[in-house]
Amino acid sequence: MADFRLTPDFKTIARFRKDNGKAIRSVCRHFVELCRQLDLFSQAIVAIDGSKFKAVNNRDKNFTSAKMERRKQQLEDSIDRYLAALDSADQEEHAVAETQAIKLTEKIAALKQRMAELKELDVKMQAAPDKQLSLTDPDARSMKTRGTGIVGYNVQTAVDTKHHLIVAQEVTNAGTDRDQLSSMAKQARTAMGIQDITAIADRVYYKGEEILACHEAGITALVPKSLTSNNKAKGLYDKSKFIYMADKDEYRCPAGQSLSKRYTSIEQGKTLYTYWNSGCRVCALKDQCTPDTERRFRRWEHEAVLDAMQVRLNNMPEAMLISKQTVELMITLLTTAMTAWKEG
Numbered sequence: 001m002a003d004f005r006l007t008p009d010f011k012t013i014a015r016f017r018k019d020n021g022k023a024i025r026s027v028c029r030h031f032v033e034l035c036r037q038l039d040l041f042s043q044a045i046v047a048i049d050g051s052k053f054k055a056v057n058n059r060d061k062n063f064t065s066a067k068m069e070r071r072k073q074q075l076e077d078s079i080d081r082y083l084a085a086l087d088s089a090d091q092e093e094h095a096v097a098e099t100q101a102i103k104l105t106e107k108i109a110a111l112k113q114r115m116a117e118l119k120e121l122d123v124k125m126q127a128a129p130d131k132q133l134s135l136t137d138p139d140a141r142s143m144k145t146r147g148t149g150i151v152g153y154n155v156q157t158a159v160d161t162k163h164h165l166i167v168a169q170e171v172t173n174a175g176t177d178r179d180q181l182s183s184m185a186k187q188a189r190t191a192m193g194i195q196d197i198t199a200i201a202d203r204v205y206y207k208g209e210e211i212l213a214c215h216e217a218g219i220t221a222l223v224p225k226s227l228t229s230n231n232k233a234k235g236l237y238d239k240s241k242f243i244y245m246a247d248k249d250e251y252r253c254p255a256g257q258s259l260s261k262r263y264t265s266i267e268q269g270k271t272l273y274t275y276w277n278s279g280c281r282v283c284a285l286k287d288q289c290t291p292d293t294e295r296r297f298r299r300w301e302h303e304a305v306l307d308a309m310q311v312r313l314n315n316m317p318e319a320m321l322i323s324k325q326t327v328e329l330m331i332t333l334l335t336t337a338m339t340a341w342k343e344g
């Protein structure tokens with residue numbers, strides 16, 4: 001009797017995905033198009049998030065230049081060690097030493113063979129645009145993440161917050177989500193066919209340039225700022241205690257003093273303005289404000305875009321909760337799907 005419990009292994013599914021990538025994307029596009037026709041995206045809010053998935057490829061099957069050099073060095077060290085042991089064995093004349101010499105010679109030959117294979121892989125790796133090579137899963141990449149990093153993928157998704165439908169997805173090899181906001185938001189907008197959309201993401205997406213790119217594209221971004229503040233940790237006033245007065249282009253400090261714009265600098269392509277007040281030295285609040293001669297502030301030329309976003313977030317405190325609920329559901333679905341895929 002035929003056994004119908006056959007299940008495809010991960011390679012079968014991976015090959016299917018690779019060979020039919022275009023068609024799978026087309027199905028997803030048509031599905032989103034259908035949702036659009038059914039007017040399911042009327043709320044025009046998407047939650048963006050990324051999930052890291054470990055590839056079937058394990059670390060030993062992934063090569064970067066640094067890893068390749070390390071492996072070669074380890075092999076060379078082993079060959080040197082065995083050659084030294086072979087020299088010692090050659091100087092002895094008894095039968096045991098002879099057997100040992102044969103074994104050592106075999107080991108040295110195996111290591112040299114491995115070295116030749118590594119050199120071949122090195123040539124392939126150097127030819128890859130990003131100088132990386134993954135043997136089992138060729139698309140997987142070594143990604144820097146918190147901790148030791150992983151070899152795998154960073155799957156970005158934009159999910160409609162009303163019906164929890166994935167409207168855009170992208171597989172990347174980026175170790176962090178910081179550079180993904182605007183591209184995912186733009187893809188979501190195209191897929192939904194709505195000009196004015198709001199894109200919500202958590203604080204790991206907070207990057208001035210990305211939020212500016214959304215603003216310039218007419219997309220309303222909602223991304224909370226990271227809560228880390230060195231000054232607060234030291235018991236000093238944090239930036240929230242200083243109010244920017246747009247009409248005067250200056251900051252008002254907790255002592256009611258004005259911090260005026262002093263100079264402009266350009267760092268990593270960003271134009272920054274620096275503000276301070278000359279009276280800090282004699283201020284009664286100085287101990288709570290700064291250990292330096294004066295408290296200085298730097299402001300990005302496009303900081304107004306970030307300030308406006310903070311105002312929107314203050315007026316919409318439920319935004320992050322909506323985003324969290326949406327992406328948690330989506331991550332559960334994705335993780336289940338990926339686990340099923342890996343386990344065949």
Ligand code: SF4
Pocket residue numbers: 253254255256257277279280281283284285286289290294295
């Ligand atoms: S130390 Fe300077 S910036 Fe701080 S509160 Fe006093 S005057 Fe204002």
